[in-house]
Amino acid sequence: MKVLIIEDDPLHRSYLNEAVRAALPECETVLEAENGHAGERLARDYRSAHVVMDLQMSPRNGIEAARTIWKERPETRILFWSNYSDEAYVRGVSRIVPQGAVYGYVLKSASDDRLRLALRSIFIESQCVIDREVRGMQQKSLGNANGFTDAEYEILVDIALGLTDRAIAQRRNLSVRSVQNRLQQLYEKLDVYRSLGHDPDDGRFNLRARAVAVAFLRKLLNHSAIERAEADLAGWLARQSASSRDADPFLRDG
Amino acid sequence: MKVLIIEDDPLHRSYLNEAVRAALPECETVLEAENGHAGERLARDYRSAHVVMDLQMSPRNGIEAARTIWKERPETRILFWSNYSDEAYVRGVSRIVPQGAVYGYVLKSASDDRLRLALRSIFIESQCVIDREVRGMQQKSLGNANGFTDAEYEILVDIALGLTDRAIAQRRNLSVRSVQNRLQQLYEKLDVYRSLGHDPDDGRFNLRARAVAVAFLRKLLNHSAIERAEADLAGWLARQSASSRDADPFLRDG
DNA sequence: AATTTTTCTGCGGGTTCCCGCAACGTCCGT
């Protein structure tokens, strides 16, 4: 058995290395990579089926790396080992895990024992292990009680990137009015209206900007989420301006 | 000599502990705290004059902790030991270091030797040590070549919090038009206009929201900066609504 | 198939934002 470690912090990396060797005596090789790119390359070259990785890395964070690894080999087992249970990360991971894949998500604050158990559960017994705290976040996020629809999350990202209503409409194939409807849903769910003591009507907020702010404060968005979204947007813009030279740009006006 | 370590990651904490003992044989006591609050308390109780701390902690990050520590005892020597050289952190630190204080800022990616040298320089020889990369960021940030004025940074924070032009005007004692002028400066400096390929005029951005987005991408803003700003804003709002019950709320309309 | 529920869409108006234009004040330097 081979295990691939993708983690940018040297201290954490060597700690992981030791933990893996201690927990998995049947593991004869431990590979190490210090960022997403190197990790993807090693995973491809060595056909690693067992990966444990951090999420917050640069360049190329864990979510992007995991996506390409899983795209090439969906049966790969990945244990995410992160400092944070930000909703942005949890949602990002849930979004990319393939059908029936075995994976795990444990926090770095977990005990050595928990980490050992998670390693054995995932790599030996093919059982998913999601940290209690992360699981809670997942349910809050996906259970549509006070959670967010994909549509709502999508539009949140779009305004966080600074797109106008019209641009969002084009991108998502909607009318401008529909975009505004979704924005209103978003504003209500984020509780933007009474987000800070607004006794009189003077201390007022720009709803759009305020929504992004509270999303950040609630860790619904974080840097890496914005980074990924920006890259997607850049790609879309490129495709857009390429096709607008061939086709009629007013297709959606009828 | 006593040294106080404030760092939330256990691995990094014990590494620091070892590094301190190795670099400073004259140090007989090493205290540890795992977040800003605990750190402030220890610093106060033990009158620590030598502190090394992380920046990104929760609750109460390094900048806030350092501010209160320095407020109580400005001659305290603090070495910041952080993963990042985000402009937001660098600016946040520069903002709070007292006149003539001795401090340092080294990245966690630095070698053991660099850390050792920094510890001795700051605590023994009273000499500031700023990591090369951080120093570069500092100059770029403060040198007003392509750097940002305090006024510009201030208004950036305000729109990131979601305030309207009018609210900003009230808060900063300006007219609405002046606020808009500063916004325009900000937009130009952030290069919001051609930030992404905008071949036609259709792929358009909401300038205000876009400015916040690129500020985040450039790490001019980050989570802790927003958190601090939000706390400040809450305080101001409280004071505001308190005084508006006594005084005439239309003072600034003449 | 019929009905309910949800989502999408156009219209209209009130508000906020973006910004060019012009006037005024302060602080410089020659």
Added chain:
DNA sequence: ACGGACGTTGCGGGAACCCGCAGAAAAATT
């Protein structure tokens, strides 16, 4: 003292945004 650079403020208009209303379309339920 004069002229210029810079920051602040008011005015005005065009664009974008927020959102209630109501009909159309789609999806879910019965």
